[in-house]
Amino acid sequence: MSKTFSTADVANHNKKDDLFIIVDEDVYDLTSFQTEHPGGQKILQRVAGKDASKQFWKYHNEGILKKYQGKLKVGSLDSKAAEAPKSAPTPPPEPKEEKAVAKPESGTVSAEPTEKVESVAFDAFGDLVPYADPSWYQTYHSPYYNETHVALREEVRAWVDEAIEPYVTEWDEAKQVPEEIYKQMGQRGYLAGLMGLADFPKHLAKYQCKSVPPEKWDAFHELIITDELSRPGSGGLVWNLIGGFGIGCPPFIRFGQKQVIERVLPDILSGEKRICLAITEPDAGSDVANLTCEAKLTEDGKHFIVNGEKKWITNGVWCDYFTVAVRTGKPEDGAKGVSLLLVERSFGGVSTRRMDCQGVWSSGTTYVTFEDVKVPVENLIGKKNKGFQVIMTNFNHERMGIVIQATRFARVCYEQSVKYSKKRETFGVKLYQHPVIRLKLAHMARQIEATYNWMENLIYQSIHMQEEEAMLKLGGAIAGLKAQATTTFEYCAREASQIFGGLSYSRGGQGGKVERLYRDVLPTPFPVVRRRSCWISASDRRSRCMSSWA
Numbered sequence: 001m002s003k004t005f006s007t008a009d010v011a012n013h014n015k016k017d018d019l020f021i022i023v024d025e026d027v028y029d030l031t032s033f034q035t036e037h038p039g040g041q042k043i044l045q046r047v048a049g050k051d052a053s054k055q056f057w058k059y060h061n062e063g064i065l066k067k068y069q070g071k072l073k074v075g076s077l078d079s080k081a082a083e084a085p086k087s088a089p090t091p092p093p094e095p096k097e098e099k100a101v102a103k104p105e106s107g108t109v110s111a112e113p114t115e116k117v118e119s120v121a122f123d124a125f126g127d128l129v130p131y132a133d134p135s136w137y138q139t140y141h142s143p144y145y146n147e148t149h150v151a152l153r154e155e156v157r158a159w160v161d162e163a164i165e166p167y168v169t170e171w172d173e174a175k176q177v178p179e180e181i182y183k184q185m186g187q188r189g190y191l192a193g194l195m196g197l198a199d200f201p202k203h204l205a206k207y208q209c210k211s212v213p214p215e216k217w218d219a220f221h222e223l224i225i226t227d228e229l230s231r232p233g234s235g236g237l238v239w240n241l242i243g244g245f246g247i248g249c250p251p252f253i254r255f256g257q258k259q260v261i262e263r264v265l266p267d268i269l270s271g272e273k274r275i276c277l278a279i280t281e282p283d284a285g286s287d288v289a290n291l292t293c294e295a296k297l298t299e300d301g302k303h304f305i306v307n308g309e310k311k312w313i314t315n316g317v318w319c320d321y322f323t324v325a326v327r328t329g330k331p332e333d334g335a336k337g338v339s340l341l342l343v344e345r346s347f348g349g350v351s352t353r354r355m356d357c358q359g360v361w362s363s364g365t366t367y368v369t370f371e372d373v374k375v376p377v378e379n380l381i382g383k384k385n386k387g388f389q390v391i392m393t394n395f396n397h398e399r400m401g402i403v404i405q406a407t408r409f410a411r412v413c414y415e416q417s418v419k420y421s422k423k424r425e426t427f428g429v430k431l432y433q434h435p436v437i438r439l440k441l442a443h444m445a446r447q448i449e450a451t452y453n454w455m456e457n458l459i460y461q462s463i464h465m466q467e468e469e470a471m472l473k474l475g476g477a478i479a480g481l482k483a484q485a486t487t488t489f490e491y492c493a494r495e496a497s498q499i500f501g502g503l504s505y506s507r508g509g510q511g512g513k514v515e516r517l518y519r520d521v522l523p524t525p526f527p528v529v530r531r532r533s534c535w536i537s538a539s540d541r542r543s544r545c546m547s548s549w550a
């Protein structure tokens, strides 16, 4: 049970075998913990019985307290207990009253437009480091969001702060995210909302999102979920939770056959079963039309027999279902001989092996082999030999997902840098007091804001255009935005690494997020590279990135 202490009480616990400290008016018993403290025992013994808040914040990020509080906190100071009790969390804001629009009187000339676009400024949210959250979190007006977005933002952030952020580093090192977290993605209705569909698919989803009525769901809600999930700064985490699903499920739900969708989709959306997209092969990446994994129709016309290999398949090791690009035509037919099939692991003949990669460790990058897998023809997604078109329909959505992640990852690099530069002193002043460091921060912020604003605009366009119009008009713009977002992320990861110095090169600790994101940068541009509309190749990016180190 939590006790109340005076500073004099705490001062009595000042020995190696009875070691209490105070951090922010809370009292921690570190007697047993000191031997496992990564910063060493002696440093704790020096502050035994004292208020060590200043020293604590010098060496740690916020996540450390959250993680260890349950285990080590034994009470609070009487000064804290005397404070007024904390008020209950603020409920989601009520819908704002409609603003009256001034109408000009007849016969007068008005400088005001007769109708204004509805624009709302919401309460401040987050810790308000300038540019470390989108501007609509920091009381800027925006035409894009309403009270359901605000409520969802609060809901996702509370979950991420409590159940995800403190453990992300452990999960990354273990190359696995607990299954329970994925299931919660389903139970919270997030998976069902992340498919780029105009409507929330409530007829197939066992669960709905608490904060947003299905009829109000839109692409900005998707933005919020992906953005908030990216805040812990782990590409592995985000790709674990939405990587395979976000690219593997939409083609199936749009073009799969009704009876197959009804059989398998409810369990996929609830997080019980997992799905991924398997296109790339050891010999065919950018050049998809050249793929060789074959699917031959049986003589009775009831099954395809699938044989071949797929490489770098996100989530593959954990998946029950694979949306697979296969060759159903002749090799010389190129893209016109490609089909999509839903391959189920339960059919037999599917083997998966985890690959060791530079980054995105907890995303489960996988090598897949199909050996004489017997797939019923009902599992064809779209028409035979028209699979290439089906893959193309998800490009805008797939790219936008990467844009959102890359932009938040860039923000995380920036946010970490701002916070650290206010702590670290060199040559007698804080880091941020050096103009060169402030210039780095300013260049990071301007690119992040430019990218986010373009992103909001294109999401808005995608909501208001018909599907075909959006494909025709937005494909090039979204590809360009993806190049913008991933280059911004690369830039910010590099600049943040410079600001953190040695801390960005060792794993964990204060520079841990930046170190991890630096490793996670490279695959973010990849899926674009695969398509013909690529802007800059991954290898060009890498060499540019390398040369800028020189």
Ligand SMILES: Cc1cc2nc3c(=O)[nH]c(=O)nc-3n(C[C@H](O)[C@H](O)[C@H](O)COP(=O)(O)OP(=O)(O)OC[C@H]3O[C@@H](n4cnc5c(N)ncnc54)[C@H](O)[C@@H]3O)c2cc1C
Pocket: 244, 276, 277, 278, 279, 280, 282, 283, 284, 285, 286, 287, 311, 312, 313, 314, 315, 357, 360, 365, 523, 526, 527, 529, 530, 531, 534, 536, 537, 538, 539, 540
């Ligand atoms: C972490 C990770 C996760 C992935 N997840 C998935 C997944 O879930 N599903 C999936 O199907 N695939 C996945 N991929 C594969 C990814 O889509 C491919 O790596 C990508 O398409 C590039 O293919 P490749 O690696 O074979 O490169 P190649 O096609 O061999 O290309 C090599 C280089 O040459 C450049 N290049 C190729 N052709 C041209 C050209 N005409 N002009 C100029 N430059 C060119 C490319 O840009 C690239 O830089 C993943 C990859 C990674 C690393």
Ligand code: HEM
Pocket: 021, 023, 028, 030, 037, 038, 039, 040, 043, 044, 047, 052, 055, 056, 059, 060, 061, 064, 065, 068, 072, 508, 509, 510
């Ligand atoms: C509640 C009490 C504390 C807990 C739970 C705790 C936990 C940790 C953890 C988990 C790390 C690993 C680095 C990281 O992941 O960020 C760490 C590092 C460290 N801690 Fe603590 N700590 C506590 C108190 C203190 C105090 C009071 C001091 C100083 C007086 C201190 C000094 C350090 C130092 C110097 C490091 C190494 C930082 C580095 O590698 O750059 N810690 N601590």
